[in-house]
Amino acid sequence: MDPRFEHRITEEQADEWLALCRRFFQLLADRKKRQFNRRVSIADLLSERHDNAAAYGFGEGTTMYDNVLVLGDVIVGRNTWIGPGCILDGSGGGLEIGDWCSISAGVQIYTHHTVNRSISLGAMPVDYAPTKIGHGVYIGPNTVVQMGVSLGDKSVIGAISLVNRDIPPGAKAFGSPARLYVK
Amino acid sequence: MDPRFEHRITEEQADEWLALCRRFFQLLADRKKRQFNRRVSIADLLSERHDNAAAYGFGEGTTMYDNVLVLGDVIVGRNTWIGPGCILDGSGGGLEIGDWCSISAGVQIYTHHTVNRSISLGAMPVDYAPTKIGHGVYIGPNTVVQMGVSLGDKSVIGAISLVNRDIPPGAKAFGSPARLYVK
Amino acid sequence: MDPRFEHRITEEQADEWLALCRRFFQLLADRKKRQFNRRVSIADLLSERHDNAAAYGFGEGTTMYDNVLVLGDVIVGRNTWIGPGCILDGSGGGLEIGDWCSISAGVQIYTHHTVNRSISLGAMPVDYAPTKIGHGVYIGPNTVVQMGVSLGDKSVIGAISLVNRDIPPGAKAFGSPARLYVK
Numbered sequence: 001m002d003p004r005f006e007h008r009i010t011e012e013q014a015d016e017w018l019a020l021c022r023r024f025f026q027l028l029a030d031r032k033k034r035q036f037n038r039r040v041s042i043a044d045l046l047s048e049r050h051d052n053a054a055a056y057g058f059g060e061g062t063t064m065y066d067n068v069l070v071l072g073d074v075i076v077g078r079n080t081w082i083g084p085g086c087i088l089d090g091s092g093g094g095l096e097i098g099d100w101c102s103i104s105a106g107v108q109i110y111t112h113h114t115v116n117r118s119i120s121l122g123a124m125p126v127d128y129a130p131t132k133i134g135h136g137v138y139i140g141p142n143t144v145v146q147m148g149v150s151l152g153d154k155s156v157i158g159a160i161s162l163v164n165r166d167i168p169p170g171a172k173a174f175g176s177p178a179r180l181y182v183k
Numbered sequence: 184m185d186p187r188f189e190h191r192i193t194e195e196q197a198d199e200w201l202a203l204c205r206r207f208f209q210l211l212a213d214r215k216k217r218q219f220n221r222r223v224s225i226a227d228l229l230s231e232r233h234d235n236a237a238a239y240g241f242g243e244g245t246t247m248y249d250n251v252l253v254l255g256d257v258i259v260g261r262n263t264w265i266g267p268g269c270i271l272d273g274s275g276g277g278l279e280i281g282d283w284c285s286i287s288a289g290v291q292i293y294t295h296h297t298v299n300r301s302i303s304l305g306a307m308p309v310d311y312a313p314t315k316i317g318h319g320v321y322i323g324p325n326t327v328v329q330m331g332v333s334l335g336d337k338s339v340i341g342a343i344s345l346v347n348r349d350i351p352p353g354a355k356a357f358g359s360p361a362r363l364y365v366k
Numbered sequence: 367m368d369p370r371f372e373h374r375i376t377e378e379q380a381d382e383w384l385a386l387c388r389r390f391f392q393l394l395a396d397r398k399k400r401q402f403n404r405r406v407s408i409a410d411l412l413s414e415r416h417d418n419a420a421a422y423g424f425g426e427g428t429t430m431y432d433n434v435l436v437l438g439d440v441i442v443g444r445n446t447w448i449g450p451g452c453i454l455d456g457s458g459g460g461l462e463i464g465d466w467c468s469i470s471a472g473v474q475i476y477t478h479h480t481v482n483r484s485i486s487l488g489a490m491p492v493d494y495a496p497t498k499i500g501h502g503v504y505i506g507p508n509t510v511v512q513m514g515v516s517l518g519d520k521s522v523i524g525a526i527s528l529v530n531r532d533i534p535p536g537a538k539a540f541g542s543p544a545r546l547y548v549k
Contacts (some may be wrong), residue, residue: 046470119520138301154302187376224433337485
């Protein structure tokens with residue numbers, strides 16, 4: 001810690017700050033409830049979803065909750081909804097996501113994995129491959145998209161699925177691993 | 184941004200504030216460890232789970248972590264535990280949850296979906312249906328309950344399940360899609 | 367609320383504080399982008415992953431995101447990566463995790479469950495059993511490890527799996543429930 005900033009905080013000061021924080025957050029929560037009939041995390045009270053998306057260069061109309069982790073080179077188009085708890089990993093050669101997608105809450109999209117690094121106790125490197133999501137793609141809640149996969153335009157991936165191969169445009173797929181749905 | 188509040192923040196000020204924030208959070212974290220032998224997120228240090236639940240009108244004894252997203256009209260009874268990372272979506276006609284439920288971490292309960300809106304590139308509307316969870320229901324971690332489903336009293340849903348049809352009272356179900364468990 | 371701290375906050379004050387918070391967080395986010403080409407949550411801007419791990423006594427080189435919930439007696443070795451949204455539950459007799467593990471984002475590892483407490487409407491107690499994760503173990507995203515399980519050294523558990531039995535050293539397993547993978 002920088003020695004210029006060796007502030008001491010007493011227990012009583014902490015109580016006072018905590019009381020002040022809570023009043024501030026409660027006021028913001030009351031506004032959110034009145035305007036949108038919802039409750040969000042403290043961090044989402046302190047930020048705006050449009051700003052979060054714009055700050056990383058994502059397209060107009062795209063929104064992203066505060067607790068989304070974005071790694072490396074990630075391009076996202078317009079009017080895409082990115083839910084809370086998502087991971088958009090572009091660390092392994094880049095991740096592209098199109099317009100009008102639903103990246104549901106808890107979805108994780110990867111361009112790397114650490115299987116070999118872990119089981120070699122760090123001796124082997126991380127594996128990488130780029131990943132691409134088209135336009136108008138729906139990805140259901142808590143689904144994981146592995147590195148190196150392409151999801152075609154207007155494809156639909158069910159909730160809690162593990163996608164480990166390419167999905168053609170317009171197709172529906174679900175399960176672990178995700179298989180194409182045929183009526 | 185409101186032009187009245189065009190404050191400049193220098194890099195050095197930011198360092199000082201950061202040091203102060205960390206000291207404050209560390210003091211709160213030390214209290215939490217002493218009292219409850221656990222660590223929670225910064226936001227959960229700054230809020231109380233009972234207060235979070237009460238602020239949205241949930242019943243006595245019900246607790247909810249800070250990063251739970253609650254949308255629209257959601258009614259929750261007494262003594263229900265709502266874990267971190269959950270989504271309780273009452274935006275589509277209302278969501279009711281009873282007493283003594285376990286809504287495990289990462290559970291998402293919906294009354295809407297955006298499949299048709301996404302694959303029509305915004306031309307079609309969002310779909311809606313109300314959802315109901317009875318009393319004494321256990322929902323395992325990372326499970327997703329689709330819109331329009333009813334879970335009967337004292338039913339048990341396994342972890343990582345996708346529930347897309349009604350579950351009768353007292354039944355056990357798991358899987359994607361969830362199927363009834365018969366011994 | 368402590369009556370000493372009955373501060374009133376006006377709507378205008380709240381606007382000013384909000385503007386100031388956003389400037390501060392934006393400055394920290396700009397630093398993070400420059401240094402690491404990524405965006406993280408506000409809470410992860412305000413904390414360091416090494417510090418989070420060290421504060422709970424975890425081994426050198428281990429990192430942990432802010433929104434990881436750690437309950438009770440949890441021991442973690444060195445050079446282990448703990449992703450965002452994880453739960454490490456040592457409340458039921460203790461949880462041990464070795465060196466060089468990948469605890470992927472959204473993984474939940476338990477030493478208790480509340481099935482019987484929920485369906486008895488609180489009449490029955492919580493169930494407990496200790497859990498152990500070896501060295502060099504990879505656990506994929508959104509996977510849940512139930513109480514009482516042991517994962518052997520260098521085992522690999524696929525994404526979105528439910529592990530409810532012991533996995534031998536060096537084995538690969540995936541699915542719900544997780545089954546051993548045989549080529």
